[in-house]
Amino acid sequence: MDQKEFKILAFPMKDKLFRFAKSMLGNQEEAEDAVQETFIKLWLKRKSLSKKRNLEAFSMVVTRNLCIDRIRARKKNNIELKDTIIADNSPTPQKTIELNENVDFVKKIISGLADQQKMIVHLRDIEGYTYEEIEKITGLNRNVIKVNLSRARKKIREELYKVYKYEHDRN
């Protein structure tokens, strides 16, 4: 398989992989790097790629693992970064938030979720994967996925409601 054939096979997945990495890492540049790394790994395995039954799920697993490695390295080496993320995640009701427009606030809530919940919400609510596919990508069983999904969705609702109520009461 040459570079051209490889691109035809793998490039349609790049946006999905990018979005997944971005939701896990919360950072555009790092997400792009993770996807590049994923593609390098796929390239090195190009001989067996066409035999893979579910290339997309396989690629998502590769990306997931690379992101987990990055998160672990980040936690180990860079406490400062971790702190800024925590500070970033806390909802700030002081800010005026236009609920209908400001979807960035939801992004903040999601980035404050546990890694597992973040991953599951992304795969289901953003990418629209079936539970079977999510099982494959995350390696978790259906019940764990559903419980975490429910908790994450409720958490987003709860935080949004707090802000909504704050804005409403002020007006």
Added chain:
Amino acid sequence: MSTIEIRKILEKYFEGESSLAEERILREYFKQEMLPDDMQHLKAQFLFFDKSSRETIDENEFGANLDKKIDAIPVIRKLGRYSGYVYTVGAAAACIVLYFIVSNIAVNRFDEENTFQDPELAYEETRKTLFFVSETINKGFSDVDKISVLEKGLKELENMSKIQEAENLINILKGSSDENENL
């Protein structure tokens, strides 16, 4: 879709029990401007999902970066691609070298066998050589003969131990004669 139906779906959604089709309905529903008050705050949630699902990566830039990275690993790639070729050439070269060595040895042997054209002369030369060898060996053996002198001495020492044996025998005989007397 009626608000009642939407509420039912929402209930399932927050319990993690809604289907993908139902979730798509929710996404579409929350795109509208007019929403019941108690659902207003959920708009951002579904809008965020919708917006996020459309995010893309710049294809040209991504492709160019990837090409650079793939080109940066040529050592592994080229080794992988050419290893068969390198090994084949190496093996062929080794075969040629081996052929020359073996044929050279064979040629040299052939020459040695034909150093002498006259068989009698060859016989004479061989005899001389063998004589020289046997003489040299005999010189060596003459030194070895000296060792046999040492051996002789050792044998004589062994004979000394025979005296000891004889003494023992005498003692036994004495003992038995004493026993006879007592009887």
